[in-house]
Amino acid sequence: MLISYNWLQAYFKKKLPSPEKVADILTFSVFEIESVEKKGKDALIDVKVLPDRAHYALCHRGIARELGAAIGEKIVVTARENPKVSKTAPLSIKIENPADCRRYVGRRVEGVKAGKSPDWLRERLESIGQKSINNVVDAANFVMFDMGQPLHAFDADKVRGAVAVRRAKNGEQMETLDGNALELDSGVLIIADDKGPLAIAGVKGGKRAEVDASTKHLILESANFDPALVRRTSEKLGVRTDASKRFENEPSREIAQTAMEEFSALLAELIPDARFGEIVDEYPAPQKRTSITVSAAFLSERIGVKIKAKEAAEIFIRLNIGVSVFGDALTLEIPPERLDLVIPEDIADEVGRLYGYEKVKGILPPVSKKPPEINKQVYWEYKIRAWLIEQGFSEILTSSFSPKADVAVEKPLAADKSFVRKDITEQMRMALALNIANLPLIGLSQVKIFEIGKVFPITGEHTSLCVGIGQPKGFKQNGSVNNQIRLVGNALVEELGAPVSTACTIDDSGGIVLLKGKPIGEVNREDGIFEFNLDALIAALPTPLEWDVSIPKAKGTVFTPISQFPFIIRDIAFFAFSAAPHGELAECIKKAAGPLARLVRPFDRFEKDGKTSFAFRIVFQSDNRTLTDEETNKIMEKVSAALVSKFKAEVR
Amino acid sequence: MVNGGDKTSVGHIHPISRAIFEIRAIFAELGFEMAIGPEMEGEWHNFDALNIPKDHPSRDMQDTFWIKPKSDGKLLRTHTSPVQIRYMENKLKSGIKPPFRIIAPGKVFRNEATDATHEAQFFQVEGLYVDTGVTIAHLKETLAYFFKKFFGLDAEIRFRPSFFSFVEPGLEADVKFGKKWLEMAGAGLVHPNVFKAVGLGGYTGFAFGIGLDRLVMIKYGIPDVRFFYSGDLRFVNQF
Numbered sequence: 001m002l003i004s005y006n007w008l009q010a011y012f013k014k015k016l017p018s019p020e021k022v023a024d025i026l027t028f029s030v031f032e033i034e035s036v037e038k039k040g041k042d043a044l045i046d047v048k049v050l051p052d053r054a055h056y057a058l059c060h061r062g063i064a065r066e067l068g069a070a071i072g073e074k075i076v077v078t079a080r081e082n083p084k085v086s087k088t089a090p091l092s093i094k095i096e097n098p099a100d101c102r103r104y105v106g107r108r109v110e111g112v113k114a115g116k117s118p119d120w121l122r123e124r125l126e127s128i129g130q131k132s133i134n135n136v137v138d139a140a141n142f143v144m145f146d147m148g149q150p151l152h153a154f155d156a157d158k159v160r161g162a163v164a165v166r167r168a169k170n171g172e173q174m175e176t177l178d179g180n181a182l183e184l185d186s187g188v189l190i191i192a193d194d195k196g197p198l199a200i201a202g203v204k205g206g207k208r209a210e211v212d213a214s215t216k217h218l219i220l221e222s223a224n225f226d227p228a229l230v231r232r233t234s235e236k237l238g239v240r241t242d243a244s245k246r247f248e249n250e251p252s253r254e255i256a257q258t259a260m261e262e263f264s265a266l267l268a269e270l271i272p273d274a275r276f277g278e279i280v281d282e283y284p285a286p287q288k289r290t291s292i293t294v295s296a297a298f299l300s301e302r303i304g305v306k307i308k309a310k311e312a313a314e315i316f317i318r319l320n321i322g323v324s325v326f327g328d329a330l331t332l333e334i335p336p337e338r339l340d341l342v343i344p345e346d347i348a349d350e351v352g353r354l355y356g357y358e359k360v361k362g363i364l365p366p367v368s369k370k371p372p373e374i375n376k377q378v379y380w381e382y383k384i385r386a387w388l389i390e391q392g393f394s395e396i397l398t399s400s401f402s403p404k405a406d407v408a409v410e411k412p413l414a415a416d417k418s419f420v421r422k423d424i425t426e427q428m429r430m431a432l433a434l435n436i437a438n439l440p441l442i443g444l445s446q447v448k449i450f451e452i453g454k455v456f457p458i459t460g461e462h463t464s465l466c467v468g469i470g471q472p473k474g475f476k477q478n479g480s481v482n483n484q485i486r487l488v489g490n491a492l493v494e495e496l497g498a499p500v501s502t503a504c505t506i507d508d509s510g511g512i513v514l515l516k517g518k519p520i521g522e523v524n525r526e527d528g529i530f531e532f533n534l535d536a537l538i539a540a541l542p543t544p545l546e547w548d549v550s551i552p553k554a555k556g557t558v559f560t561p562i563s564q565f566p567f568i569i570r571d572i573a574f575f576a577f578s579a580a581p582h583g584e585l586a587e588c589i590k591k592a593a594g595p596l597a598r599l600v601r602p603f604d605r606f607e608k609d610g611k612t613s614f615a616f617r618i619v620f621q622s623d624n625r626t627l628t629d630e631e632t633n634k635i636m637e638k639v640s641a642a643l644v645s646k647f648k649a650e651v652r
Numbered sequence: 653m654v655n656g657g658d659k660t661s662v663g664h665i666h667p668i669s670r671a672i673f674e675i676r677a678i679f680a681e682l683g684f685e686m687a688i689g690p691e692m693e694g695e696w697h698n699f700d701a702l703n704i705p706k707d708h709p710s711r712d713m714q715d716t717f718w719i720k721p722k723s724d725g726k727l728l729r730t731h732t733s734p735v736q737i738r739y740m741e742n743k744l745k746s747g748i749k750p751p752f753r754i755i756a757p758g759k760v761f762r763n764e765a766t767d768a769t770h771e772a773q774f775f776q777v778e779g780l781y782v783d784t785g786v787t788i789a790h791l792k793e794t795l796a797y798f799f800k801k802f803f804g805l806d807a808e809i810r811f812r813p814s815f816f817s818f819v820e821p822g823l824e825a826d827v828k829f830g831k832k833w834l835e836m837a838g839a840g841l842v843h844p845n846v847f848k849a850v851g852l853g854g855y856t857g858f859a860f861g862i863g864l865d866r867l868v869m870i871k872y873g874i875p876d877v878r879f880f881y882s883g884d885l886r887f888v889n890q891f
Contacts, residue, residue, distance in 0.1 A: 031815055032824070050709040050815040052822075124659050197780040228707035248709055302841060302856075304789025345844060349821035352788065353813035357823070362809070363794030364682070365781060368751065372685035382673060385665055396883040400691070400759065400773050402730075407692075408720040409728070411763060413772055419718075420692070420728070431883030444886050449665065449885065453757070454691045548682070551665050553672060554891050559874045562886045607672070 001058050004127040005043040007146075007414030009259030011075040012062035022067065029353055030069035031063070031409070042089060042127050054249035056337045059148035069318040069354060078267035086110075088277030091161035091219065100189050100202065101165040102224045103253045105260045108277035109218040112136065114211055118270065121444035121540040135630035136211050136218065139266045141242075142219055146253055149222055150243035152191075154198060154209040158486035161194035163219065165201060175207045188233050189225060202230040202247035203238050220267075222260040224253045228365045253287040254336035292333045294344045302348040303359045315455060316352045375442040377463070379544045380496075381452055381534070382483030384465065386497055386551050391488065393448040395465060396426040406458040425464035429526045439472060440569050440619045443599050446478070452534065463534040467492075470528055482508040489513070489523055489530045499538055515540055566596065568632050572639060574649040575611040582614075585647065589616055592642035593635055596620050596627065613652075662885040668775050668880055671802075671868050675745055680803045682794065683752040684779065689735035691759055695725040697734040702818040710817045715763040717772075723754050728761035731861060733818060736780045742852040750847045751783040757864065768876040775864035780858035784840065788821065791839055791858040799827045799836065803871060814838065817847050819859055827877045834870065837862045 004439040005019045016022055023033040023045055031054070033048035034046035047278060056062045061077070061153070068075045088108040095101045114134040121142060122132040128145060132138050140151040154163075168184035174197035175181050182200070184190065189201040199205040202225040220325065231248035234240055243305045257279075263638075264276055296309040316323040321341075322333035330599075336339045341347065349381050366488065385395060401409075401417035412418040422428070441549045447470035467488060469481045479486055486504060493500040502523055504511030513532055521532035590600050597618050602613035618639070620632050645650035667672070676686055695706075704710050713729035719890060734754035757777040766772055781790065791807060798813060799807035808828040815822045819840025826833040839860035865877050872891065874880075879887045 028705060032812065032814065037814075051708070051713065051817075054709065054817040105869030126679065134704050231707050231709070284801055301785060302787060304792070309780075341864045343819040343820075349813070352821045357788065357792075357811035357813075360789050362796055364797065365783065365790040367787065368683040368753070370683075372680050372683050372753070375686040375688065377688060378676070378686045382669075385669060389663040391666055392661060392663050394888050395669055396664040396885075396888060397668065397881050398668055398883045399881055400761070410718040410720050412717075413766070414766060417772070427883065434883060435885045438884070440888055442889060444661070447885065448787065449883070451883075456692060461690055461759055470735060531859045535889075547676075549673075550664055551670065554667075556860055556890050557872055559872050561875075562879075562884070583788060 001043050001047050001049050001063075003047055003060055003063055003129045005045060006041070007060050007124060008045075008064055008067065008155065008413060009126065010070070010078065011061065012073055013076055014073060016067075019045060020224055025070050026063070026067060028082065028356075030066045031057075036373055044128070049575065051249065052340050054246075055251050055339050056148060058246050058249065060149045062337075065320065069315075069320075072449075077133055080269055082261055082265050083274070083276040086275035089156075090377050091277060091280045093280055093282045094162050094164045094166075094194050094560065095282050095284055096164065096166035100167070100226050100229055102152070102226070102285035102287075104163075104165055104224075104254050104282045105222040105256045106163060107220045107260060107264065107282045108283075110216070110217055110275045110277070112267075112274045113273050114213055114215045121270070129186050133500075134211065134213070135270045136215070139263060139270060141258055141268065141288050144242065144246070144264050147221065147255065147259060148246060148260065149582055150202070150246050150253050151200060151259060151263050152205055152221040152243075153211050153220040154191075154205075154221070154226045155211050155215045156219045157215075158209040159193045159219060160199065163198075163221075164192045165223070165498065166190065166192060168192075173201070174198075177205045177207055177210055179207065180239075182237055187531060189229050189234065191221070194530055195219065200233060200237065200239070203234050203237070203244045206315070217360075220260065220263060222256045222263065224251065224256050235534075236537055242322075247618065250339060252337040252339055253283070253285070253441055253450070256295075257281065287336060289336065290334045290340065290342075291331055292334060292344060292527065293329055294347050295328045296330065296342055297328055299348050299351050302345065303352045303357075303360060305355070305362070307355060312351050315351050318354065319350060323352075330647065336366050376541075376543050377535075378537055379462075380538045380541055381546065382549045382551070383448075384492070384496070384534075385452065387492065388450050389469065390417070391491075393450045396431055396449050396451050397497060398424065398431060398451060400454065402426065405456070407456045408568070420456040423455050423531055424451050424453060424464050425522075425526055425531050427451075428466045428468040428531075432468050432528065436470045436472055440617065441567055441598060441621065443601055445475060463537070464539075465534040465537070466529065466530055466531040468529040480523045485528050485530050486511065489532075493537075496537070496541060498537055500537065505591055518583060519582060522544065561623060563621050565622055565624070567619050568627050568629070570618045570632060571615060572634050572636065572643075572651065573604070573613060573615040574615050574640075574651040575608075576643070576647045576649045578613035580612070580614075580647050585614060585643070586616065588642055588646050589618065589639055592639045593618055593620075594638075596622055610651075657836060664885075664889050666782050666888055667868050667872060668864060670891070671864055672775075672777065672869075674802060675755060675757065675798075678753045678798055679753075679779070680712070682753070682797065684755045684781075687735050687754040688758055689729075689732070689756070689758045691729055691761070692719065693727060693729040693734050695727065697737050698727060698729050698731075701737045701846065703843050703845040703849075704817045713816075717761050717763045729758075730762060731760050732756045732776045732778045733756045733776075733859075733861070736778060736814050736859065737846070737850060739780070740782070740852060744851060750779065750852070750857075752780060752857075753782075754780050756780070765770075766878065768878070769866075771865070771877045773881065774877065776861055777864050778859065778861045780842070780857060780859045782852070782855050784855060786841065786856040786858050788823075788841065788858070789859065791823075791841070794837065795825050795837060795860060802867070803827070803829075805829075811839075814840075816840060820841050820844075823858070829870070836867070838839045 117138040168188045176318040190197045191199040194241040227250040234244040402421040403416040404421035405422040450467040511523035520536040599619040717728040719726040732764040811823045822840040825837040842857035
């Protein structure tokens, strides 16, 4: 929640530390702070109020109380004079179901003139990014952002009969304050009069009884609604407001009365001629006062540091929680607005955060004498990874989402992510293609990759192992990828000692993998790829007795940026004396080519007539532009010149 | 003919898999075992058992991928905490009582827009220790032990108060890197409602959750989480 530093300061007699320091204090005692921003003579502090404290801290007073507890200062609430009660028309409130509406505090105000708000009020609202509407609406919003109770005002002349809090009837309609026509049903709680809906309870007011420049009389509302009902309604209608946000976090029923008094007092100040009727308080489901007893021993045991009853008591006093101490036991009178303090663990949270976790000295828990059990699935997955890596395969991870499969997701992030994948093969095929295109940069002549991951076919979630080999057209060295991948699959199952056999077509265009006669995978459904059900395979393997898996050390531990710009390949072939060492030739080329040469790789060498022919491939790429042939040609001239000069090379 | 070197080069394990491998070893020293579970979960295991009730704003803390139709109550897990629930259920069914010490790594899913630091799928590793007399002091030292070993530095840890439905007290743990403090884990003492959900009474515990992608990004200086899922060897083969 965005709060104004100046608004917060108004709660303290003493000058507060700087906004940054206040943010720091809150960070280590209660709330994460998203940002602190200077705004003219004020500062905006974005306080991250999480669901546990949203019922009391989505307002300046709640945050001020927390700040006060942290710095040991009591807050001061600006007192305004309560208006005298005058005789007005009666107000009748009918609550259909106390489970839906626990409390409804209403009040008539007569002889008002909705007009412009005074500067101080407009500044307060604008300081937290709220617009000023008119003095009545502004007063309601001010009180909500000040002490957390959402309020509403109706134009009383446009309300016929009693104010009813009831479920809408199917098909009832209402136009909102901002002109949206809403279709309602019995799942929606509304405020209504004899003519129909006046407001969506806790969410949004209707246009019919809107307070505007012509309004002469008001009905004020300060109420408490079932939070789940407000939340479901808000979601269903797609309307989220500052009011609904607070109601769905369930503020205390007790503050509805205080809020009506503060709303009235503020209106009386803004509109001195207004006449205020009786406060009508329908409170069919009163909140019960609660108390919790904890021992200092319990608190010490949870937090892990010895806390004396007296120290804990001091913390409760700072939090405005009434406490009585009997030896080690503390009995707490829970303030009505603190609905989050229910179990002793909640009390441990209050004490720990204000006592200071930095005072807790870490200690390792007792370690078991037995070595931990080995997870069979994890063991074999890493055994398989280690074997594949040894064979030159690298591990990739791809998306679990797919454009078309068996199981669909609601609200997908993109059309091509509407399903969860039923296999890895399709993504493996795309990964092979991507990496084949980049082979010159990677410095390999083939792509050998694998993925272990979950797939979601109609038969149910299982772990899949997918291995693929890809090679550029014209690479003939190792035969077809279909043949190669079949051999790898066979070698793997042999290594594992699994009872797996493959039934393949003669031309290697496909094959089914069988485990004890049951199909668990396929080979070459796409060329060069096999995929097994790894859960089925591992189930047939023995239970490991010790963790004897090892993987090679990491090649690098610092990321090097990958350029998004195209690379250019240049080959250079030359005769040199056979005594010229490989490494030195490569060094010479690298130096002459400069930093745009990303890879220098020898790829051919043969003897002829007492001379040795060398061939090197150089891959050029820039991090910030597409290189031109012209640029590259110029660099190649430099490379040739360097080879000639240093090694008397004959460049071909 | 001189080959380009393919024949002698070994492959590369994915940095996330390497991280899980290292994490397993570090926690095995403390007696923690690995636990894994399904990526597609039921609402009860992912939310209700973890004290995140229906129609409550705490559900907003994790944007969910529901499986069609939503009324079936199936989803892609938003954290690996369901694994802890399943582990405890299984142990209790077999008549095995605490102490329990587990590390649960795995892929999790959040239905939110992707950018350099957010992906719809990423990895978490969660830890759970259940015993009698478990305190925040145990949690603090266990995390310090782990971060020290994983990053190879004299890891300083600090806690900030926070909230997660399944722990109380709830905390965020920061680790110091040079002069900066970086948020590394959510943690806390297991909420009694979680124990109630699995039918375990009379025990205490701590739990923590670490974003694995973020951990690896910090360790290797990787600027964009989407590299992990690109299938691109220009990335994987760097490590």
